[in-house]
Amino acid sequence: MKKIIYTLILTLVVVSGLVFANREIKKETNIKPSPKPITAAESKAALKKWEATPDGIFFKKWEASPAGVKVDAAAAKISKSVKDFTNMEGVVTSLSLPPGSRLGLGVMVKIKGDDYIVSFGPDVNKEFEQLHTLKVNDIIIIKSHGVSKAPKYAYPIVAGDYVERGGKILYKRVPRKGGC
Numbered sequence: 001m002k003k004i005i006y007t008l009i010l011t012l013v014v015v016s017g018l019v020f021a022n023r024e025i026k027k028e029t030n031i032k033p034s035p036k037p038i039t040a041a042e043s044k045a046a047l048k049k050w051e052a053t054p055d056g057i058f059f060k061k062w063e064a065s066p067a068g069v070k071v072d073a074a075a076a077k078i079s080k081s082v083k084d085f086t087n088m089e090g091v092v093t094s095l096s097l098p099p100g101s102r103l104g105l106g107v108m109v110k111i112k113g114d115d116y117i118v119s120f121g122p123d124v125n126k127e128f129e130q131l132h133t134l135k136v137n138d139i140i141i142i143k144s145h146g147v148s149k150a151p152k153y154a155y156p157i158v159a160g161d162y163v164e165r166g167g168k169i170l171y172k173r174v175p176r177k178g179g180c
Contacts, residue, residue: 058151062151068149071153071154071155074114074115074116074155077114078112078147078156078158082144086143087141088141088142088143090109090110090111090118091137091139092137092138093110093115093136094107094136095108098153098155100152101117101153103117103119103157104119104120104122105119105122105128105131106120106160109158115155116147116156116157116158117153117156117157118144118163119158120171127174128171130171131163134170138165140163140164140165140170141162141165142158142163144160144162145161160173
């Protein structure tokens with residue numbers, strides 16, 4: 001009788017050991033390797049592929065049109081300030097964005113003689129509360145990490161990362177946790 005009990009216990013120990021060993025192997029295989037960053041050649045190839053699509057063709061035509069050239073010239077005017085993340089002085093010209101825009105909260109601002117859309121993103125929480133105090137003709141200081149353009153808009157779109165009025169910070173974008 002003792003031999004049967006020892007045999008059953010030994011069998012139980014071996015089987016449970018195999019089950020736990022197999023479980024840990026499965027855990028290790030579920031970890032996905034991080035994707036390697038794309039190279040410059042891969043990026044250029046993807047851009048060429050996109051330019052051949054109907055959206056890409058439409059964008060290239062718009063970029064060559066007078067409206068696209070105007071937007072591109074205005075974006076080039078502030079590109080150094082955007083690249084260096086330096087202060088740009090602007091005057092608020094409108095508290096609303098062009099009709100049909102889907103940029104979230106934003107204002108129209110005149111910087112260096114040209115009009116720009118300063119976009120902050122969706123107005124879903126209280127982080128934009130101070131921006132609602134802006135008025136037309138307010139002089140503000142803007143810092144941005146990016147400027148973009150789209151055929152839908154007749155103005156360059158400046159990402160509003162920092163806004164100051166009269167020495168008081170109205171908005172400062174908080175960097176996302178975990179990288180970009």
